[in-house]
Every structure is written in C-alpha cells, then in structure tokens.
Amino acid sequence: DAKTTQPPSMDCAEGRAANLPCNHSTISGNEYVYWYRQIHSQGPQYIIHGLKNNETNEMASLIITEDRKSSTLILPHATLRDTAVYYCIVDSGNTPLVFGKGTRLSVIA
Amino acid sequence: NAGVMQNPRHLVRRRGQEARLRCSPMKGHSHVYWYRQLPEEGLKFMVYLQKENIIDESGMPKERFSAEFPKEGPSILRIQQVVRGDSAAYFCASSPRTKIPGELFFGEGSRLTVL
Secondary structure (H helix, E strand, O other): OOOOEOOOEEEEEOOOOEEEEEEOOOOOOOOEEEEEEEOOOOOOEEEEEEOOOOEEOOOOEEEEOOOOOEEEEEEOOOOHHHOEEEEEEEEOOOOOOOOOOOEEEEEEO | OOOOEEEOOEEEEOOOOOEEEEEEOOOOOOEEEEEEEOOOOOEEEEEEEEOOEEEEOOOOOOOOEEEEOOOOOOEEEEEOOOOHHHOEEEEEEEEOOOOOOOOOEEOOOEEEEEO
16 A cells, blocks of 8 residues: 555646645655656656655755655746656555655646 | 567467466576456566576465576566466566565566467
8 A cells, every 4th residue: 555645636737836745644764766657548757756855856846844744846837748647656665666645736827 | 788588478378278478587697477358457476487497486376386597598488278267467586686685577478368
C-alpha cells in the first residue's frame, strides 16, 4: 500500500503556479520523497526527488517540511501540457516503487 | 540515447492464447521493472529483474505469468492462456540504480486487449 496521501484532483489556471500537496506522516529517516507524473496513456515520468532539503530542477520545485511529514510539488507556471496524474512516493531504494492513486491535475486555459 | 523501448505497443489476443511483451532498457541500465495498469486504476508493481536474475516477483500472479531478462536481448513478460482480466497496459521501466535508486525511466507501455 502507498505510504502517502494526496488529494484526488486539483485544478489550476494556465500560467499560474500549481501546488500539489502530499502527506507522508509515517516516512522513515532513510526514505526519499519522489514525484512522478503520468500524462494520459503515456508512461510515468520522473519529476524530482528529495530527502530533507528543498530541491529544484528544470521541471519543478519540491518543498519538504522540516519534520518531513509532508511535501509540496510546485510547478511554477503551469501549462496545458502539465495536465496529468501526479504521484508522490516515499521509498528507501530497497523496494520497488509503490504508486498510489495520485492527484489528477487539470490545467485550465 | 534512446529511451526504454517496448513492443508491441498494442496487442490483441483471444482467450487462451499467449502474449509476449518485450522491453529494451535504456543503454547502460541493467535493472528492469514491470508494472501493470488496469483501466482507470493505478500502476501495480509486478516484477523486478537484473540481468539474468529475478530480484523481486512479489507482484506477479502465481500462475500464467513469467518474466525474464536474459544476458543478451530484451526483457520479456510472458502471459500464458490469457483471460479477459489480463487486458491492461503493461509498463516497463529501467534504472541504472546508481545515485538515485528511485529514478525509473518508463517506456510508453504495451496495451494488451483480450477478446
């Protein structure tokens, strides 16, 4: 079973920042937070990961709370092509990734 | 550097036939994972293989399903005597499992339809 809780769906206006929350209150000290997304009918795509520091790459930013019990994925300027299901996953690297139901993000023009 | 290649992209089989799905990992990746996604459901882990070895098959159905990743050639997911419930998208992912063990590179999937 997934160790994370995400809202089932969210809307975001095109050009605005999309902030996707994730709760992982039972996360262990050696577990990373990974974010993936799956655009309709395509294979999942890795976005970003972090342990305890905030991270940023060309796709997104990841903000992890100090107690590591929750995190937020930020897409700074959402476009229509960012419409997808976003998965938040916690994993130690010792087991295969477990995908939950994710958040269905709809970017609206 | 080509991505993970899966074929066929679409496969139609009648009940009782066999389905063979192939996955060529990214160059330099020796770890392969297979996931299944039923219609309108999430991704479910099936099996994790490293060259010539099955590392974790805890998600594989006990009967009719098998997987291999030979020393040469692609990884194969084989489904014998298919049933309608096997209709799904099957995704393969590869990883070098070096710096970021959870960074998987997925293929575009093979969609199996059982008539």
